[in-house]
Amino acid sequence: MAGWRSLLKTATESDVRKSVKEPEVREALQKIFSDRVEFDVPMSRYTSLRVGGPADALVFPKDREEIVGLLQFLSDHRIPYGVVGKGSNLIVRDGGIRGVVLDLSEGFSGMERDSSDPSLVIANAGESLPRLVHWASDQGLSGIESLIGIPGMVGGALMMNAGIRDGEIGDVVQSVEWMESNGEIRDVSKESLRFEYRHFEIPKGAILLSAKLRLKKGDPIEIQERMKKCLEKRHEPKGFPSAGCIFKNPPNDFAGRLIDQAGLKGVRIRGAQVSDVHANYIVNVGSATARDILSLIDLIRERIREEHGISLELEVKVMGEASGKD
Numbered sequence: 595m596a597g598w599r600s601l602l603k604t605a606t607e608s609d610v611r612k613s614v615k616e617p618e619v620r621e622a623l624q625k626i627f628s629d630r631v632e633f634d635v636p637m638s639r640y641t642s643l644r645v646g647g648p649a650d651a652l653v654f655p656k657d658r659e660e661i662v663g664l665l666q667f668l669s670d671h672r673i674p675y676g677v678v679g680k681g682s683n684l685i686v687r688d689g690g691i692r693g694v695v696l697d698l699s700e701g702f703s704g705m706e707r708d709s710s711d712p713s714l715v716i717a718n719a720g721e722s723l724p725r726l727v728h729w730a731s732d733q734g735l736s737g738i739e740s741l742i743g744i745p746g747m748v749g750g751a752l753m754m755n756a757g758i759r760d761g762e763i764g765d766v767v768q769s770v771e772w773m774e775s776n777g778e779i780r781d782v783s784k785e786s787l788r789f790e791y792r793h794f795e796i797p798k799g800a801i802l803l804s805a806k807l808r809l810k811k812g813d814p815i816e817i818q819e820r821m822k823k824c825l826e827k828r829h830e831p832k833g834f835p836s837a838g839c840i841f842k843n844p845p846n847d848f849a850g851r852l853i854d855q856a857g858l859k860g861v862r863i864r865g866a867q868v869s870d871v872h873a874n875y876i877v878n879v880g881s882a883t884a885r886d887i888l889s890l891i892d893l894i895r896e897r898i899r900e901e902h903g904i905s906l907e908l909e910v911k912v913m914g915e916a917s918g919k920d
């Protein structure tokens with residue numbers, strides 16, 4: 595944390611709310627993160643839907659100590675922060691994100707078997723979920739093969755409790771480690787964790803660091819067979835950017851079925867279109883903006899409310915500010 599000390603002193607003395615737009619804040623971030631910080635980064639580059647305005651700063655911390663220092667600095671200057679995974683479940687509004695966005699893909703990748711219990715896997719939050727699934731299969735470890743085909747990082751998968759009907763990541767979690775906004779690290783075992791349908795509850799501002807997954811020994815060939823079957827069953831639009839399912843399924847029904855039945859497949863607002871392959875997907879068929887996608891979401895919700903009296907809940911997460919044009 596040594597590098598932060600002089601910067602923190604300035605912060606405490608001035609004790610005012612700062613913005614990443616201010617040169618002294620940029621300089622401080624640049625000093626610590628060097629080439630691991632980018633400014634005014636279009637988030638369309640970091641989301642699978644390919645929409646989103648600029649984040650003031652995107653940082654790629656290399657270790658935990660660096661995050662602790664950063665959180666302290668941001669708290670002193672009252673600068674907001676957020677975390678992104680692979681952006682595959684994310685709509686960033688066109689006005690972008692004020693504050694600092696953390697991306698853990700550089701410093702927090704990797705997975706390994708626990709040395710004292712080889713069916714326990716430690717997966718870091720910045721590791722790619724598809725890589726983890728393949729690695730586990732190669733190791734002859736079963737339990738996450740149904741997650742094949744789901745893009746994202748381990749942190750994002752935990753936050754979303756990613757999965758399919760046959761299984762979710764939360765089913766195999768033994769414990770999760772996160773850093774709270776005050777820099778404290780908590781290692782919480784499954785009995786105290788709340789995984790729900792596409793939702794995982796952690797304290798506000800907490801950053802997921804890693805998880806231990808309880809897998810089972812299995813035959814690699816059989817695991818691969820199951821993965822192949824899962825991939826064959828996947829039914830999704832190809833060729834256009836998307837964010838997977840936009841809405842959660844309402845109890846005892848499917849959002850896609852309701853949207854299809856309402857005749858909304860193929861409906862388009864500028865570059866955003868309800869997929870004609872899977873009605874719970876919105877695809878970016880041209881140069882869609884976040885505003886186009888959010889307008890289409892509003893239209894779908896309104897129609898489903900009118901026709902079925904059901905309020906569809908968003909599965910995708912929305913971050914950032916609207917642009918002045920909205």
Ligand SMILES: Cc1cc2nc3c(=O)[nH]c(=O)nc-3n(C[C@H](O)[C@H](O)[C@H](O)COP(=O)(O)OP(=O)(O)OC[C@H]3O[C@@H](n4cnc5c(N)ncnc54)[C@H](O)[C@@H]3O)c2cc1C
Pocket residue numbers: 642676677678679680681682683684698719743744745746747748749750751752753754755756757758800801802803830836837838839911
């Ligand atoms: C083609 C396609 C198919 C998909 N199919 C499926 C599917 O079958 N099942 C399914 O469940 N999902 C599916 N998804 C959605 C998406 O892949 C998952 O939700 C995935 O787990 C999101 O991971 P991510 O790393 O991209 O997270 P992001 O989209 O980047 O982030 C999701 C949320 O997690 C938060 N977050 C990310 N990392 C951290 C962290 N380290 N600490 C704290 N918060 C964090 C973000 O702030 C955000 O709120 C699909 C998406 C696409 C594009």
